[in-house]
Amino acid sequence: MFTDRHVHTPFCLHGSSDALENYVKFAIESGLEGITFTEHAPLPMEDPLPDKDSAMKTEDVEAYLAAVQELALKYQDVIKIDAGFELDYIEGKEPVTIAFLEKYPACIPHSILSVHFVQVNPDEYFCVDLDRDSFTQKGEEIGFETLYTLYEKTVQKALALPYGKLTPKKIGHINLIHKFQKAYTVKDPIDWKKLLDTVKANGYILDYNFAGIDKPDYGKTYPDAEMMAYAKNIGLAYEMGSDAHAAHEVARYFDTALHLEEASYTEEV
Numbered sequence: 001m002f003t004d005r006h007v008h009t010p011f012c013l014h015g016s017s018d019a020l021e022n023y024v025k026f027a028i029e030s031g032l033e034g035i036t037f038t039e040h041a042p043l044p045m046e047d048p049l050p051d052k053d054s055a056m057k058t059e060d061v062e063a064y065l066a067a068v069q070e071l072a073l074k075y076q077d078v079i080k081i082d083a084g085f086e087l088d089y090i091e092g093k094e095p096v097t098i099a100f101l102e103k104y105p106a107c108i109p110h111s112i113l114s115v116h117f118v119q120v121n122p123d124e125y126f127c128v129d130l131d132r133d134s135f136t137q138k139g140e141e142i143g144f145e146t147l148y149t150l151y152e153k154t155v156q157k158a159l160a161l162p163y164g165k166l167t168p169k170k171i172g173h174i175n176l177i178h179k180f181q182k183a184y185t186v187k188d189p190i191d192w193k194k195l196l197d198t199v200k201a202n203g204y205i206l207d208y209n210f211a212g213i214d215k216p217d218y219g220k221t222y223p224d225a226e227m228m229a230y231a232k233n234i235g236l237a238y239e240m241g242s243d244a245h246a247a248h249e250v251a252r253y254f255d256t257a258l259h260l261e262e263a264s265y266t267e268e269v
């Protein structure tokens with residue numbers, strides 16, 4: 001029995017308009033024992049994206065939590081439902097994020113800390129997962145290796161308890177920088193083993209995220225199989241998440257992952 005611990009809702013404006021209850025129903029049909037909603041928390045800065053749709057609006061947070069709470073009660077005998085956030089680690093905006101987390105301490109154990117934005121200069125935060133064109137354009141402009149190294153440094157900061165005791169200690173899709181990797185060539189400068197060692201050393205766990213399988217320029221899980229093998233070797237814990245932005249995406253590929261694990265287990269034996 002699985003729990004899907006990375007699920008979005010209509011409260012962020014870049015997903016589907018599927019009702020929260022439809023996500024719950026799909027989770028039940030998929031045989032899950034739990035579902036954790038992790039809507040994008042409001043950004044601690046003005047949204048740099050053209051459509052300003054990266055995250056939930058501050059005025060919607062209470063309604064989001066109330067909606068999850070209502071479903072948790074309604075379905076309490078059928079499935080466990082929790083409310084968390086997917087928080088953006090935004091370098092330089094830590095105090096704003098701390099103030100947000102102080103308001104919602106009960107959500108922290110169910111939350112994910114992700115890097116979607118890197119600070120390319122004091123006034124510019126670049127979104128690494130928006131689309132292929134903006135990524136390749138930025139890579140050609142500043143160099144793909146520079147962009148990767150910037151991402152690595154930002155993830156290292158996210159892994160260094162940037163919000164002290166309030167830090168959600170689960171790192172989201174740690175290699176999101178690979179999302180458009182088939183669209184360009186780069187000699188990956190990131191020391192992934194070192195990053196995974198840091199995850200472990202600092203007491204974080206991994207968001208084992210299945211959204212990447214559906215991305216045409218990537219096609220794998222985050223982290224990929226090789227990183228997961230290393231993570232398991234060093235005893236790093238992980239939690240599975242579909243990163244669903246539509247109800248039918250809940251628990252996507254969870255079965256495949258299970259079969260792969262059984263296969264690798266058989267091989268080891």
Ligand SMILES: [Zn+2]
Pocket residue numbers: 008012014015040245
């Ligand atoms: Zn999203």
Ligand SMILES: [Zn+2]
Pocket residue numbers: 086114116172173
């Ligand atoms: Zn994310």
